[in-house]
Each structure stands twice: as C-alpha cells, then as structure tokens.
Amino acid sequence: MPLLPEPLQRLITAFExxxxxxxxxxSRLAFFLLKAPNTVSSELAxxxxxxxxxxxxxxxxxxxxxxxxxxxDICADAQRDTGIICVxxxxxxxxxxxxxxxxxxxYHVLHGALSPIEGIGPEDLRIHELELRVKGGLIKEVIIATxxxxxxxATALFIKKQLAPYTVRITRxxxxxxxxxDLEYTDQTTILRALAGRQEME
Amino acid sequence: MPLLPEPLQRLITAFExxxxxxxxxxSRLAFFLLKAPNTVSSELAxxxxxxxxxxxxxxxxxxxxxxxxxxxDICADAQRDTGIICVxxxxxxxxxxxxxxxxxxxYHVLHGALSPIEGIGPEDLRIHELELRVKGGLIKEVIIATxxxxxxxATALFIKKQLAPYTVRITRxxxxxxxxxDLEYTDQTTILRALAGRQEME
Numbered sequence: 109m110p111l112l113p114e115p116l117q118r119l120i121t122a123f124e125x126x127x128x129x130x131x132x133x134x135s136r137l138a139f140f141l142l143k144a145p146n147t148v149s150s151e152l153a154x155x156x157x158x159x160x161x162x163x164x165x166x167x168x169x170x171x172x173x174x175x176x177x178x179x180x181d182i183c184a185d186a187q188r189d190t191g192i193i194c195v196x197x198x199x200x201x202x203x204x205x206x207x208x209x210x211x212x213x214x215y216h217v218l219h220g221a222l223s224p225i226e227g228i229g230p231e232d233l234r235i236h237e238l239e240l241r242v243k244g245g246l247i248k249e250v251i252i253a254t255x256x257x258x259x260x261x262a263t264a265l266f267i268k269k270q271l272a273p274y275t276v277r278i279t280r281x282x283x284x285x286x287x288x289x290d291l292e293y294t295d296q297t298t299i300l301r302a303l304a305g306r307q308e309m310e
Numbered sequence: 311m312p313l314l315p316e317p318l319q320r321l322i323t324a325f326e327x328x329x330x331x332x333x334x335x336x337s338r339l340a341f342f343l344l345k346a347p348n349t350v351s352s353e354l355a356x357x358x359x360x361x362x363x364x365x366x367x368x369x370x371x372x373x374x375x376x377x378x379x380x381x382x383d384i385c386a387d388a389q390r391d392t393g394i395i396c397v398x399x400x401x402x403x404x405x406x407x408x409x410x411x412x413x414x415x416x417y418h419v420l421h422g423a424l425s426p427i428e429g430i431g432p433e434d435l436r437i438h439e440l441e442l443r444v445k446g447g448l449i450k451e452v453i454i455a456t457x458x459x460x461x462x463x464a465t466a467l468f469i470k471k472q473l474a475p476y477t478v479r480i481t482r483x484x485x486x487x488x489x490x491x492d493l494e495y496t497d498q499t500t501i502l503r504a505l506a507g508r509q510e511m512e
Contacts, residue, residue, distance in 0.1 A: 111408050113376050115364035119357040125350055127342050128335065138361070139402045140329050142374060143421070146362055148327055153358040155321040156351045159343060162317035172344060174315050200341045206313050219345075 116142070168241070170217040170234045172199045182206075182214060189213040191248040195238060195267060197221050197255055205253065213251075216241065221259035222266055233263070235270060242274050249277040256283060318344070370443070372419040372436045374401045384408075384416060391415040393450040397440060397469065399423050399457055407455065415453075418443065423461035424468055437469060444476050451479040458485060 112120070116138055123134035141149045166173045166180035173180035182188060182202075192213030196202055202215050218233040230236075241247060252267055254260035268278050283301035285294060294302075314322070318340055325336035343351045368375045368382035375382035384390060384404075394415030398404055404417050420435040432438075443449060454469055456462035470480050485503035487496060496504075 111405055113365055113374055113382075115357070115360040115376070116374060119354075119361050122350075122354040122357040125354075126339050128338065133330065135402065135405070136330070137328050139400065141358070141361060142365065142401070148324075149358045149361060152321075152324040152327075153355040155317070155324040156343070156355040156358075158317040159321050159340070159351060160348055163315055163344065172315055172318060174317070180315075198341065199344070200337065203313055203337070 165217075169193075169215045170219060170237065171202050171215055190246055192251065193238070193241065193247055193249070194251045194253050196253050197260065197263070201253065201255075213249075216250075218254070218263065221254055221257070221263040223259045223262075230266060230270075235267060238267065239270055242271055242276050247276050249279060252278065252280045256281075367419075371395075371417045372421060372439065373404050373417055392448055394453065395440070395443065395449055395451070396453045396455050398455050399462065399465070403455065403457075415451075418452075420456070420465065423456055423459070423465040425461045425464075432468060432472075435465070437472060440469065441472055444473055444478050449478050451481060454480065454482045458483075 119138045119141070120131070120134045123129050123137050124131060129137070141152075162175050163172055164175040164177070165171065166183055167178045168183040169180060171180045171182065177184075189212045192211075193216050194205060194211055194213060195216045195218060196205070197218050197220060199217055202217060205211050205215075216234065216238045218235065218238075220228050220233050222228060222230065222233070238250075242250065250267075250271060252264040254263045264280055271278055282305055283298065284305055285291065285298065285302050291299075321340045321343070322333070322336045325331050325339050326333060331339070343354075364377050365374055366377040366379070367373065368385055369380045370385040371382060373382045373384065379386075391414045394413075395418050396407060396413055396415055397418045397420060398407070399420050399422060401419055404419060407413050407417075418436065418440050420437065420440075422430050422435050424430060424432065424435070440452075444452065452469075452473060454466040456465045466482055473480055484507055485500065486507055487493065487500065487504050493501075
C-alpha cells in the first residue's frame, strides 16, 4: 500500500527533479499546495506552460526573449553601445550584470561552457555565432565574462584563440577579493589572483 | 524596460509564492526549466493540475486521498485497529507516523492548529468531526499528536476538554530528548519535560 495518493506522489516526484529540491522540500511544497488556494498551483502550472510556449532566444545574442521576437530588448535598444560585447555562459549572467547597471554594451550568451567531462564541445555553444558577430567588423571589444571556474576559463581561452585573427580587444573580468568578503576565509587561488592583479591606489 | 521576458518573470513570481523559495531560488528554478527538457516543466505542470483535480479528503479521518474515494487507504484497511485514533495537525504528520511504522490504529487530521493570532478557531479545524467519531462509541483511545508548539498544546488541551464527557482514554505523545540529539544543545524546556517525564530503566 503506497503511503501517499498517486497525484500527490507524482507532484513530489516532479518537484524532486528541480535542482536543490530534495525529497523533504518536495513534500513540503506539495503539501503546501494542497492547503493553499487553488490559484497558487494553477498559476504556477500556467506559468510553466507559458515558459515553453512564449519564450525563445534572441537571434543576435541568444539571450532569452519572447518567442515572437527575433531580437531581445537589449539588442533592440539603439541606445546601447554596439561596439562592446560581453560574453556570458547563461541568461542568468546577463541579469546579474544588468542589475549591476554599469555595462553599456550588448551581450552574447553561449548557453554553457566547454566541459569535456559532460561532453560539451565548442559546437554545443554559440561560439561560432560570436565569431560571425566579430567578423562583421563593428565590434571593438569582447569582454569574456564566463564563470571563474575551470570550464569558464577553458571557454575563455578557446574564445580568445578563435577571435585571434580579428582586430578586436579581448578582455576578461577581473579576479580578486569579492566586495564584502573576508580575507581570512578567502581561498588561496583567489588570494593569488588578487595579489597578481593588485592595482595602484588612486 | 523590464530585465526579463514576461513569461520568465511570471514563472519566477509563481515560484516565489511557495514556502522557503526566495527570489534567488525562484530565478534559479526558472532558468533551470528553460534549459531542461520540456518534459520536466510539462510534467510538473500536469502534476500541479492533477493535484487539484484528483485529490480530496477522506470523509472519516480527513487525510488526503483520491477524489473519487470517500475513505482513505488507512480508513479502508480492515486490518487496522478501529479503537485507537491518532489526532494530527496535517497530512504530512500522518506520513511521518506511518514511516515510523509502529502505529496500528487510525488517524484524524485536523488541518491546522488553534491560533488566535492567525484567527484559526475550533470551527476551522476538524474537531467537531473528531467528537462525532468518539461519540460513535467504538473509540477506546485518542492519542493527541499535535505539534509540540504553543498552538499544538492549545489544540491538544481544547480537544481534551471537548472529549471529557466521553469514556475514552486521552493521551499525548511523550516529550523528551530527541533520539540522536545532544543534551548539550537541548533547550531548557525540553530538558525540563524530559526530567518530568523520566522513566524507570528496564
């Protein structure tokens, strides 16, 4: 005899497939939805369906956009500098940089990073499309903002090589101590990078 | 200009309404679903709809069951002792006790606890229905297993008074040190209860 009715167990199983949600959290969410007003779960269900149907990727930078658009809001914004491209792994990274609010240029979303272990090669990422944008000739600088991880570094290195034939400045986000961080708890590699990248005080 | 396309923002908002899911987790889940196979989000959406359509409550104990059943699996199980009722706040509590696997009787799910602050009174809980079950006369013992919280204790006390006119044994789950816990980190109230409830060693 199963302990839970099938529809409830099914919802728990569906929640468990999401990242960071274990069996306990999944149960808690499912039981919460049982008690909550119907609108809470129906709106979530509708939003889930809407996500698949209504979102697509920008044909220029491959950021997430509405399905009926060929360009995202950022690429369509004539105010933004067309000469600088910031290359990121994921759409969430665009959001993080936009929230900081200091980047005037456009983006290029790779949708991942090189990872031999996971079998992700250059052809799985939007690297060729980046090369085509640079080849176009209007780009002055490509800021590589892949994650400060092994995969992110490998991807940055690969992109640098791919773009070597073009006259474009290629930069990478600075490494160092995170603002508000604590030197005492900072890992060795970060300290080494922070030392190597030390700057004159103004 | 909004930073995110509307369907994505809508899903993030829907996730944020779930307990324990803040803006960051909600974004992470939404972006995960964007990248994940369509089946992950569509199965979650279907399960959410199924929850509303396919679950109901048992007409005897008010535990969650399939919508087309009048009784849950436990109430329908002739093997289980009809003379003992374990009173719990929520369906999740039934699951917790069932997992322990040592309770031979039936349940009664109150669907909450008395809470003047949240405006939850006796009429909002299934207390009257419990009284009717006890009035029926077959019940020998009612084990009150509401949470060891202020609300749970108030609810237990209220039920005890309501059932006073009937010849039924009323018990409450033991308080004491949790198994695997550490005396050093146990709060004073628990230690006091553990002392007061101390038992002869066998």
